[in-house]
Amino acid sequence: MTASAGTAQATRAPRALFDKLWDDHVVVERPSGDALLWIDRHFVHEGSFHAFSQLEARGGNVAEPGLTFGVADHYVPTRDRDHVANPEIARMIDDLGTNTARHGIELFGMHDPRQGIVHVVGPEQGLTLPGLTMVCGDSHTSTHGAFGAYAFGIGASEVAHVLMTQTLWQKKPKRMRITIDGTPIAGVGAKDFILSIIATIGADGARGHAVEYAGAAVRALPMAGRMTICNMSIEAGARCGLIAPDETTFRWIEGRPFAPRGALFQQAVESWWRLPSEANAEFDREISLDASRIAPVVTWGTSPEDALPIDAAVPDPAREADEGRATTMRDALDYMGLRAGQKLAEIPIDRVFIGSCTNARIEDLRAAASVLAGRKAKVPGLVSPGSAQVKQQAEEEGLDRIFVEAGLDWVESGCSMCVGMNGDSVPTGERCASTTNRNFRGRQGPGARTHLMSPAMVAAAAVAGRLADVRPMLEGRS
């Protein structure tokens, strides 16, 4: 096997943000086009035990313990943490502690005030920075791309590889740019943008691509909304999502615990200003959306691409020309217990979930609370903030009281009911309006029926006891 050493030479052609991130991290390139990339940040969680087992089996060491951080999120209970009832879960949480301690990796464990969902904690702690390569054994690592980092999910063998070498072999993805211009109407936000994109291009529409989100509507988003969009890039099949860093990004990062400080921060900002795509940079694919034409969106099926505006009806497989697609739709409707032609806004729900790395930041909780304030939920539900710090801030703002007074449960932070690993799950056959990222069969529990939507739309569904348009509920409220 041959390889040329050194960093990739900058080409004469104008470079996109992704090209710059890639070029900055190439250790060696092979003639076949794949490259060994240096990894700046790595996160491990309870589920990473498979990778630590591989490491032990090889008698390997962790090459750069200072660049890996552990976070307990996937399996942690959201209640009664002093007595973890399930012995298998207790063992996994203990194993994460043992493995990180053994290898000198800093851990934000279950009782740490910095604990939370890895993709909320990384940015919150200032570990996520523009210009970095970031990986984690979790597909939603794409979230961190909102800062202009090349961030992607990896499997256990790759986690072991990063632990042992601080590098990864990668084939350079193609570049796609999705431009969202225009001004969204009230009640429409980042979640509606990304669900609309996935519905437009399909759940594998961005496969093999690094997707950069651009345009006035993206620039206008706060970091929370940018993270929501990049987070669900994986639901469009993308390798990663990216947003060029700007003043919004830098202001957000400054002063966070692990972020550079003082002169080093200024030096970093100077480098980061050089990251955005150059004018005339070429993209393999370009897609444009008009934010003003996007309505609040909900999913009706078992793939994130099965998304429609709330004022639409359940589609009819009989009208679908493609037989394969028609079969998939019939299966989805059967699983979801829906019939063709049924109005989406008439679908009754059994419970709601507000949480996950997609939508559990303080801005998300505020959006849900602004709908729920002074109202009662007709169904039970769970609110799990994105991190212990988000939880604390929400309590300082009184949001917890709004949720509790509406009849929802306010619990600790973790992946919780998004992935159903910690015991928080949707009972078989029940229908859940959820701020999460995947409406896959059984994702929230065996036989669970998931409808994805924004935090404001979940709040509206809770109040109505059915899928509902949030817009009328926002009238007269800020």
Next chain:
Amino acid sequence: MKPLTQVLGHACPLGLANVDTDQLIPARFMKRPRSEGYGGFLLHDLRRDAAGADKPDFPLNREPGRSAPILVARRNFGSGSSREAAVYALADHGIRIILAPTYGDIFASNAVKNGLLPAVLDEADVEDLLAALAATSDLAVGVDLEAQRVAWGNRYVAFTIDPVWREQLLNGWDDIDVTRSFSIEIARFRATTELRRPWMKPTAFR
């Protein structure tokens, strides 16, 4: 890792699109150590009813699909969660080759790292193969990685695979050994990047 060159055997016509990794292995089974074997969890909730009994009609529960080393699926196979346990479940069940038009990127990479071939077959060829398997369930299917070809009946169709992955699978190479042969380059990169991007390291702050 065991090299993979040719496989001749039966094929299981899964035939579903968007089989995400949550379907391949539901999250609740991933707490177990790999040494216990993951084969029984493969497609658990599609394959079994609520009481845990096999659904007799499901392709994976019927011979020859039950013991087939080849799985045929529609688009976007292995999308979703990065869980490598999805590949463990396939591998421990005995699957060595998947034939589908498209894959989730992370899944495909995980498959190769465990010696499984995610062969990319044209959508029309997948449809033809599924139709052939519907007509003759014990059809013999041959997959030749060297020639990048799938054969059944009198049909020969080409498949694609990333050339690096092909080489890795054919030789049974392990990434970590390859990477370690570049340890000098890695050390040099590390030193350079610290000078070039001194802000990269997490600030020590307690």
